[in-house]
Amino acid sequence: MSTRSENLTQGVTRAPHRSLLKALGFVDEEMGRPIIGIANSFNEIIPGHVHLKNVVQAVKDGIRNAGGVPIEFNTIGICDGLAMNHIGMKYSLVTRNIIADSIEATAMATPFDAMVFIPNCDKVVPGMLIAAARLNIPSVFVSGGAMLAGVHKGKKIGLSDVFEAVGKHQTGEMDDAELNVIENNACPTCGSCSGMYTANTMNCLTEALGMGLPGNGTIPAVYSERLRLAKLAGMQAVAVLKAGLKPKDVMTREAFENAVAVDMALGGSSNTALHLPAIAHEAGVSLTLDDFDAIAAKTPQLSKLSPSGIYFIEDLYAAGGVSAVMKRLAENGRLHTDAQTVALKTQGEITAAAVVVDEDVIHPWDNPVHETGGIAVLKGNLAEDGSVVKAGAVDPEMQVHSGPAKVFNNEEDAVDAIMAGKIVKGDVVVIRYEGPKGGPGMREMLTPTSVITGMGLGKDVALITDGRFSGATRGASIGHVSPEAAQGGTIAVVQDGDIINIDIPKGKLEVALSDEEIAKRKAALPPFKSTITGYLKKYALHVSSAAQGAIEILED
The missing domain is CATH 3.40.50.2300 (Response regulator)
Incomplete structure (x- = not known):
């Protein structure tokens, strides 16, 4: 059987190549x-x-x-x-x-x-x-x-707890000394x-x-x-x-x-x-957002791990790991067990040997954390191509929410407003021009979401963006809004005070405006112009929408 490396090691014409390999320390016995x-x-x-x-x-x-x-x-x-x-x-x-x-x-x-x-x-x-x-x-x-995980006051903590501690410090709930203790203990090892x-x-x-x-x-x-x-x-x-x-x-x-099924279960x-x-x-x-939506509808969330729960990866490991989660899926007809793996076994063969050790971490199928998958896709006139929310990390009070928009054209302005106490219960924070093209680069919004939660507003304030969220985010944080503002999406014409309607169970994200009003505002919207330079400019020229995975689009 011929191999790719023969282009380096075999034949008279490869003598120069072998000479260079020998400069690395190769010996003749390794050439074959x-x-x-x-x-x-x-x-x-x-x-x-x-x-x-x-x-x-x-x-x-x-x-x-x-x-x-x-x-x-x-x-x-x-x-x-x-x-x-x-x-x-x-x-x-x-x-x-x-x-x-x-x-x-x-x-x-x-x-x-x-x-x-x-x-x-x-x-x-x-x-x-x-x-x-x-x-x-x-x-x-x-x-x-x-x-x-780190430990503080007998409770396991991680990086997301440090971000939320900043919000608690801002409201006076936490002093400098405790913030420093959390800072010193949240990330105790490599990994x-x-x-x-x-x-x-x-x-x-x-x-x-x-x-x-x-x-x-x-x-x-x-x-x-x-x-x-x-x-x-x-x-x-x-x-x-x-x-x-x-x-x-x-x-x-x-x-x-x-x-995707494992993603939903976790x-x-x-x-x-x-x-x-x-x-x-x-x-x-x-693989589309519609596929995520369809799989989420029939796959319950079986684990609730940090940032939305008290358990961490070390607990999932001790409970049986990914193989144990897949065993739950396989037992209930939600896994393609004949899928091949680099273990040179099928997923069915791997899951057959797996054991669920802790049902507090990996719940039984008939007692899930959440009846549907941990990620939900929302669509509507504010996200015609889709948006994404970590539904399993949203409090029950915020699964359905309506409130006035507070609009910001970048993350920094939103954080300043949150820290200054300008966001109140019921508000929907809108952060736009942070999408793949508009950012560019689609920044994660962990700071604003964590500060909102830390300030005690996590059950009262939603945040939507054409940017995205860290995996450490929890709460009613809806990202990947597509089309993004830089491409003339509806999020670009939302104004302060417009009512935003969120219905996660029904998969809806809408602004309470008529089609005629949205069209009128879009017609008056100036073209988006970016002053970005360097690699980001190159990226913005070729990146697709978030709904397509922010992939690179190159013309033939």
Whole structure:
């Protein structure tokens, strides 16, 4: 069987290539072995990535154990928490493209036989999955694992609690000393932040897609089991190469439906409504917001994890992990059990061996946390193409809400108003021109939502935006409003005092204006002009709407 790496190692004409490999330390005996590329996202910026040198070493050991030769390279990553609430967040989503492009370029220029991908945080996981689909060479994913939760006053806490503590401090409910204690204890270890935020949601869904081994989504970063999993992933990369299993064989329509079902059962981050369609697009699979809506309607939410619950990823791990959640789905006809995985077993074979250890964390099917999935799609005259809300994290009092709009053209102005006490019970905060094109980059709105919650307004104030929300967000926070303001969507013509009607159970998001009034206002709307420069300008020129996953659109 011919291999990609023969373009580096075999024949007289490859003597220069072999010479360069020998400059790296290769010996002749390695020239005929499979070369396994390792896409590593280690850096000293992100807590979820700072320990990945240890993970990659375990992967290399596994590859050598199985008779392969590892070659490591790095890609970029930014920390969404550090980028939050300033211009840096405009660069978060755009790195998904940069990560995918850089890996594609490296792996095409260096013909690896197979690959191991080592992501951990928000945009790195989907960026790497997009790259795997593009390259379509045998691949295995192993994440860096989740951070352990912190503890404050006997209660587990995570990063979202620090953001909410800022709101409590603002109202005088919390003093400087307690805020400092929470700040010092909320993020106690390396790893992706400890709740069911975007990073951990995507790591869990990588497992549900079949691209990661069982345990990928939930084994804590600091456990030795994480290193053992990494070693097994290295060995498995050689095994999937021998089996000829490629990413597009795994990431099928059925696999994406499995991932969305697991997402609904876990009450995962609303960012999955951007990432899964984008990954599916690269895999040649159509996945839309309507698919999310349909799967949510028949998949109950079985787990309520931080930020909306008291449990964390470490608790999901102890309860049986993603495999146990999938077992619940399989037992109730909500899983494609014949879907293939990089474990070289079907999902049915994996779930058959799984055990639900704690039913407080993974509820029984007949006693769910929420009767429908954790994410809801809302449509109406304010979001004709759709919007997304983490329904399982919305208080019952806010599932249906009507209130006057308080309109802001950027996140900073909204935060200033919230902190100044200008937002009152019943208001609907509207933040626009933060979409994929208008932001550009579709910033996450964790600061305003967390401050609203921390100030005690979480059950009384809604927030809607054409931007998006962190996986750490909870409350009536509706994002991805499409069409966005920069494309002339209705959100661009909403004015202070307009009544916004939200009905999550019925999937409705509307402004109480006639079609004629909306048309009149749109006709008077000046064209959107951006003054952005650099990479963001390039991004804005080619990005699709959020309803399409904010994918890159390139003309033929």
